Structure formats: structure tokens, C-alpha cells
Amino acid sequence: MNDTTPRTIDIVRAGLARRQRAERRFRVYGRLAIALALVFLSFLFFSIVSKGYTAFQQTYVKIDVYIDPAMIDPNNTRDSKVLSAGDYGGVIKQALRDMYPDVTNRRDKRALYGMVSTGAAFQLRDMVINKPALVGTTQSLWVPADDDFDMLAKGHIDRDLPEDDRRLKDNQIGWYDNLVEQGRVDKRFNTTFFTAGDSRDAELSGIWGAATGSFFTLTVTLLLSFPIGVAAAVYLEEFAPQNRLTDIIEVNINNLAAVPSIVFGLLGLAVFINFFGLPRSAPLVGGLVLTLMTLPTIIIASRAALKSVPPSIREAALGIGASKMQTIMFHVLPLAMPGMLTGTIIGMAQALGETAPLLMIGMVAFIVDIPGGVFDPSTVLPVQIYLWADSPERAFVERTSAAIMVLLAFLITMNALAVILRKRFERRW
Amino acid sequence: MTTILESTATQQTEKPPVEKTQSTAVRNEAYGDTVGEIRVDNPRIRCNDVNVYYGEKHAIKGINLDIGSNEVIAMIGPSGCGKSTFLRSINRMNDTIEGCRVTGEILMDEMDINSPKVDVVPLRAQVGMVFQKPNPFPKSIWENIAFGPRIHGLANDKYELDEIVKRSLERAGLWNEVKDRLDQPGTGLSGGQQQRLCIARTIAVNPEVILMDEPCSALDPIATAIIEELIDELRANFTIAIVTHSMQQAARVSQRTAYFHLGNLIEVGDTDQIFTNPRHQLTEDYITGRFG
Numbered sequence: 001m002n003d004t005t006p007r008t009i010d011i012v013r014a015g016l017a018r019r020q021r022a023e024r025r026f027r028v029y030g031r032l033a034i035a036l037a038l039v040f041l042s043f044l045f046f047s048i049v050s051k052g053y054t055a056f057q058q059t060y061v062k063i064d065v066y067i068d069p070a071m072i073d074p075n076n077t078r079d080s081k082v083l084s085a086g087d088y089g090g091v092i093k094q095a096l097r098d099m100y101p102d103v104t105n106r107r108d109k110r111a112l113y114g115m116v117s118t119g120a121a122f123q124l125r126d127m128v129i130n131k132p133a134l135v136g137t138t139q140s141l142w143v144p145a146d147d148d149f150d151m152l153a154k155g156h157i158d159r160d161l162p163e164d165d166r167r168l169k170d171n172q173i174g175w176y177d178n179l180v181e182q183g184r185v186d187k188r189f190n191t192t193f194f195t196a197g198d199s200r201d202a203e204l205s206g207i208w209g210a211a212t213g214s215f216f217t218l219t220v221t222l223l224l225s226f227p228i229g230v231a232a233a234v235y236l237e238e239f240a241p242q243n244r245l246t247d248i249i250e251v252n253i254n255n256l257a258a259v260p261s262i263v264f265g266l267l268g269l270a271v272f273i274n275f276f277g278l279p280r281s282a283p284l285v286g287g288l289v290l291t292l293m294t295l296p297t298i299i300i301a302s303r304a305a306l307k308s309v310p311p312s313i314r315e316a317a318l319g320i321g322a323s324k325m326q327t328i329m330f331h332v333l334p335l336a337m338p339g340m341l342t343g344t345i346i347g348m349a350q351a352l353g354e355t356a357p358l359l360m361i362g363m364v365a366f367i368v369d370i371p372g373g374v375f376d377p378s379t380v381l382p383v384q385i386y387l388w389a390d391s392p393e394r395a396f397v398e399r400t401s402a403a404i405m406v407l408l409a410f411l412i413t414m415n416a417l418a419v420i421l422r423k424r425f426e427r428r429w
Numbered sequence: 430m431t432t433i434l435e436s437t438a439t440q441q442t443e444k445p446p447v448e449k450t451q452s453t454a455v456r457n458e459a460y461g462d463t464v465g466e467i468r469v470d471n472p473r474i475r476c477n478d479v480n481v482y483y484g485e486k487h488a489i490k491g492i493n494l495d496i497g498s499n500e501v502i503a504m505i506g507p508s509g510c511g512k513s514t515f516l517r518s519i520n521r522m523n524d525t526i527e528g529c530r531v532t533g534e535i536l537m538d539e540m541d542i543n544s545p546k547v548d549v550v551p552l553r554a555q556v557g558m559v560f561q562k563p564n565p566f567p568k569s570i571w572e573n574i575a576f577g578p579r580i581h582g583l584a585n586d587k588y589e590l591d592e593i594v595k596r597s598l599e600r601a602g603l604w605n606e607v608k609d610r611l612d613q614p615g616t617g618l619s620g621g622q623q624q625r626l627c628i629a630r631t632i633a634v635n636p637e638v639i640l641m642d643e644p645c646s647a648l649d650p651i652a653t654a655i656i657e658e659l660i661d662e663l664r665a666n667f668t669i670a671i672v673t674h675s676m677q678q679a680a681r682v683s684q685r686t687a688y689f690h691l692g693n694l695i696e697v698g699d700t701d702q703i704f705t706n707p708r709h710q711l712t713e714d715y716i717t718g719r720f721g
């Protein structure tokens with residue numbers, strides 16, 4: 001090397017500052033991207049939680065009810081059939097009239113009756129049927145307030161608005177304030193929200209029906225898509241010959257993963273409901289449709305997991321005379337399981353949040369009863385959110401957000417489960 | 430059977446063996462017949478005109494070779510000469526490679542292992558394999574050894590299985606090092622220990638032939654020496670075919686040596702003779718380090 005040739009080290013040093021700058025710049029970009037994502041995420045969480053946390057409380061009103069035998073059980077039979085047919089709504093109305101005897105005109109009376117939920121009558125009926133001796137006594141009852149009063153209690157109704165623009169009139173607000181003065185208004189934990197099905201009355205509506213619907217639907221999805229997906233992946237990856245047919249199958253599986261989910265809903269409607277005659281709105285059909293939707297995700301993830309198992313492990317097992325099946329069952333599958341589970345959980349999380357295909361198969365119906373099995377009509381959490389978001393009552397706004405929180409809690413639980421399972425199965429080689 | 434054996438053996442010895450005419454520059458297909466004693470008196474495996482193709486590529490070209498009982502035969506040759514491919518065709522590990530085709534006869538107990546009647550499971554239980562890179566299962570040491578005997582039903586209960594595990598580890602010279610941690614993962618051992626674990630796993634099935642594909646190439650000299658000693662001890666009970674890149678290793682552990690070149694079996698003979706007095710020019714060039 002002579003003096004005119006520059007030394008490599010000098011050239012490298014000259015460019016070093018530029019390289020370091022490029023690296024620093026890249027790190028800044030990365031941090032910015034993460035910060036942006038976090039900002040959006042926290043904004044989302046903040047907006048949902050701030051709107052929805054009030055739904056976990058419900059306003060209750062204490063009323064003194066004289067359980068008038070004339071209205072409930074005029075013949076003094078105390079027979080449960082008679083008791084269940086009693087006019088409990090009338091009893092509640094009477095109690096309210098007794099509390100505000102000065103309300104005489106028809107319109108004001110109706111406004112007064114509107115203070116407590118229609119659910120109060122059912123609550124009273126259940127009480128009396130359980131304990132017929134209550135007939136003829138006066139009971140102090142905490143009953144749920146109507147959703148408008150609930151909103152007033154939670155500060156969602158602006159008292160400064162002109163009376164005509166408000167859902168509650170001046171006299172109603174007056175009664176409410178009077179009840180508060182008497183200590184007859186209380187906010188309690190909203191158990192109804194977690195135990196009831198859907199309802200037209202916001203204060204009586206709950207998420208449990210949709211949650212059970214989601215549970216049944218996802219159970220069907222998991223029970224079908226995991227074994228089918230894993231079996232398909234194992235066969236395609238380990239047994240199937242490499243030829244044109246398997247190529248076509250592979251391409252089609254990849255394409256299926258990109259098909260809009262509503263198309264699966266149409267398919268479900270045409271095949272499962274119209275052709276096979278399965279019941280409409282049932283978690284079974286929902287599960288079948290979501291299985292179709294989830295399968296490509298699971299198959300692709302499982303194949304990738306199988307591919308990542310080092311060939312040396314297969315050779316080791318084959319080399320001591322294990323059959324292909326034994327090699328796969330004892331060595332390949334356990335090693336591929338974490339990846340398969342990850343794919344499955346991603347697919348299930350997708351399925352949990354899926355709305356569009358379920359609209360097509362009738363899971364968007366208004367269903368009050370809690371489904372008792374996979375054949376009962378039901379709805380699912382995201383559809384319930386969609387339905388509530390569509391409802392005009394102010395009280396459904398907070399319930400929508402609360403339902404989103406429940407859905408997110410489900411998702412976080414599922415993901416946590418996936419992480420735990422993966423950690424358990426994970427082995428190094 | 431014996432008469433056929435003797436006749437082929439005599440045929441081979443009658444041939445004029447010395448043939449040092451070809452130079453290394455000759456890279457055509459015409460390597461001629463294999464030089465040396467391809468047949469032995471008590472063959473465990475007899476290969477007749479074995480060809481292996483990877484798709485269009487002709488990787489192994491018409492190999493005739495006997496692997497004798499209770500001998501260690503070393504297969505040497507430059508990279509890509511097909512020695513590993515040939516080894517893998519002896520227990521049909523090449524089946525797992527897409528587009529790989531084997532023709533010719535590989536006779537074991539007078540049965541062609543490539544015939545459709547032969548199931549690979551009993552074949553591989555009879556002909557075990559140890560690989561280049563130690564590949565213990567990511568499970569406990571005990572599980573590593575017990576897997577083979579269990580799938581083949583060699584033990585009736587846990588106690589017998591424990592016995593097999595112990596005996597196999599003892600024979601592989603690993604028992605004293607791992608007896609206190611049989612429940613620890615096999616992947617946590619050192620490289621040399623892992624390879625001995627793999628050997629123990631292979632002999633736990635009690636095969637008759639063990640194929641070793643460069644078993645020491647990933648190991649340090651001390652671990653290599655231990656494994657070489659082990660191979661020498663195992664010879665009493667097993668027939669061993671070992672592929673190696675190290676000529677010293679071939680010289681140390683084997684009784685016979687086969688030299689492969691571009692898919693051809695160039696020369697076979699007693700190890701001493703091959704390394705001291707090679708009969709083929711290519712063999713001589715290789716062992717003297719002129720190429721390879």
C-alpha cells in the first residue's frame with residue numbers, strides 16, 4: 001500500500017457520523033410512532049371510560065308501598081297464580097300518588113308515574129310471590145329510578161335549558177329534588193347491567209344476554225375452528241404432496257383470509273339457515289360463520305408455526321424409528337403449539353369483535369331473554385353495542401360505552417390467557 | 430448365501446487393484462469401477478448399484494458396497510461428494526426430502542429396504558442415526574432416552590424404562606454426568622454431552638446398525654476424543670457407519686474406509702491400507718491434502 005491510497009479506517013471514520021445520525025433518526029421515528037399510538041390509545045380509553053363509568057351505577061328511589069289486597073289478591077287466596085296476576089303497577093302508582101297527593105291532573109300524574117322504572121312493578125311482584133304474607137302491609141322499597149331521572153342524578157340533564165328543550169319538566173325536577181331532600185334517592189352498584197338481557201328501558205337493560213351469546217358463539221367457533229384449523233395445517237404442512245392442487249388450496253386459503261366478513265355472513269345465511277334449516281339468530285349459526293372466518297387465520301398461523309419447528313427435531317424422532325404421526329404428535333406439535341395458540345387467539349379476538357356477518361344471520365334481533373344454549377336466539381357483545389349506540393335515550397350512551405368496556409375486558413382476558421398459555425408451552429431448542 | 434459371498438469376494442480380490450492412472454484434473458463421469466474390497470465375508474448391509482437422484486441431479490452414482498457386521502466403516506471425501514446422502518439412504522432418511530429418488534438394492538437380512546413391503550418404522554428401529562448437529566428433543570434427559578423405547582414398546586413399565594434409560598446413558602458414558610438431573614432439559618447440556626445424549630437415545634432402541642453423520646463436527650477436540658472412544662466401545666455390539674470430514678478421525682475409529690468423490694465410490698479398503706497405501710490417484714490426492 002502506498003501513501004496515495006487512503007486507509008480504509010479514514011474512509012470509515014469520515015462516514016461514521018452520518019451512519020450514527022441515521023441510526024439516531026431512526027430511533028426517534030420509532031419512538032414517535034409508539035408515542036402516537038399510545039396517545040390514540042389513551043384517548044380512546046379515556047373517552048370510553050369517562051363516558052361509560054357512570055353506567056356501573058344506578059339511581060334508586062325509596063318509596064313506601066301499601067300492598068293493597070284489593071289490587072293484588074281481592075279474594076284472599078294467597079295463591080301464587082292469583083298473586084302473579086295482580087296489578088302491581090297500580091300499587092306502585094298508588095304509592096307515588098300517596099307521596100304527592102297534590103298532583104291531580106292527568107298529565108302531571110303520568111309524569112309522576114314516570115319517576116320510577118316499570119321494573120319496579122316486577123320487583124314488587126317477585127317479592128310478594130316469594131313472601132305472600134306481605135300483602136296488606138306497607139313496605140319501604142328501593143326501586144330503580146326511570147332512566148331520565150337516573151340521567152338527572154348523574155348530571156347529564158342540564159337544568160339551565162329552557163323547559164321545552166328538556167326531557168324532564170320543572171315539576172319532575174321539583175319532585176326529584178324533594179326526594180333527594182328526604183334522603184329517598186341513592187346511587188347503587190348497577191347489578192342489573194351485569195345480570196339482565198336487553199330491554200327497551202335503559203335502566204332495565206343489561207349486558208349479560210349479549211355476553212352469554214358471545215360466550216356460546218365463541219365456544220362453537222373455538223371448538224370447530226381450532227381442531228379443523230390445526231388438522232388442516234398439519235396435513236398441508238406435513239403430509240400433503242407439493243403439487244398444483246395443494247398450491248391452489250394454499251392460494252385460496254390466503255385469499256379467504258382477505259374476504260370481507262359480511263360475505264361469510266351471506267354464505268351462512270344461504271347455507272346454514274336457508275339450506276340446512278338451522279335456527280335464525282342462534283349462536284350455533286354465528287359460531288359456524290365465525291369458524292369460516294377464523295379458519296384461514298388459524299391455518300396460516302399454524303402452518304407458519306409448524307414451519308418454524310427446526311427440521312433437526314423431526315430428523316431426530318424419525319431417526320430412532322418414530323412414525324410420522326408420532327413425530328408430529330410428540331415433538332412437532334408441542335413445539336408449534338405456542339404459535340398455533342397465538343394464531344387461534346388472534347382469530348378468536350377477531351371473532352369476538354365481529355359484527356357484520358352476524359347481522360346477516362339475524363343475531364341483530366332485539367332479544368330480552370338470556371340464551372340458555374347454542375340454539376336459543378341471542379345477540380353478541382359487538383352487536384349489542386351497535387344496537388345501543390343506535391338508541392336515542394341518553395342513558396344508552398353510557399351503556400354503550402360500558403358495553404365497550406366489557407368487550408375490551410373480554411379481549412384483554414383472552415389475550416392474557418394467550419400469553420400465559422404461550423409461556424407455558426414455550427420451550428427452547 | 431455364503432457361497433455367493435465368497436465368490437463375489439474372490440472376484441474382487443482377483444481384479445488387478447492398482448490403477449493410479451487418473452489425475453485430479455479428470456472430472457468426467459468415467460471414474461471406472463470402485464477400487465478395493467467392496468465385499469466382505471459377513472455383510473450386515475449390502476448395497477448393489479445404489480443411485481440417488483435429487484430431482485435431475487444424479488447425486489450418488491451406482492455404488493456397490495458392503496457394510497460388515499461389527500465393523501466401523503468410515504466414509505470420507507470432499508464436501509458435496511455424496512457421502513452423507515449415501516448414509517441417509519441406508520435408513521431411508523432421504524424419504525423426507527422432496528424430489529429425492531433412490532434406485533438399486535440395499536439389502537439387509539436379504540430384504541431390499543427400498544421395497545414397498547418395507548416399513549420405515551422397523552427399519553429405522555434397526556438402523557439408527559446420529560446427526561451432525563446434536564439435536565436432543567427440547568424435553569428432559571429422561572424423556573429424550575425413553576421416547577424411542579416407549580414408542581416401540583420395548584418396556585412394559587416405568588421401572589423397565591428407567592433401566593433402559595440408565596443402561597443407555599451408561600453405554601454412552603453419560604450416566605455419571607447426568608444421573609442427578611435426569612429431569613432437566615437435554616438442551617441444557619454442553620455440545621459434547623448433547624451428542625452423547627443423542628447416541629444414548631439411538632442405542633436405547635438397541636438397533637443393529639448405527640449411522641453417524643459427522644457426529645463430531647460441531648464439537649471441540651476433547652468432546653470429540655470422548656465420542657471416538659465411545660464409538661470404539663460400541664463396535665462390540667453395533668455395526669457403525671460414520672461419515673467424517675476428519676481423516677484423522679477416520680483413521681482412529683474405523684476398520685474400513687470408503688472414499689467418495691462426486692457421487693462415486695472411488696476406493697474401499699482397510700483403513701490402514703487406505704491411509705498408508707492408497708491404490709487410486711484421487712484417494713491419494715485427497716488424503717495427502719492436495720484438495721478437499
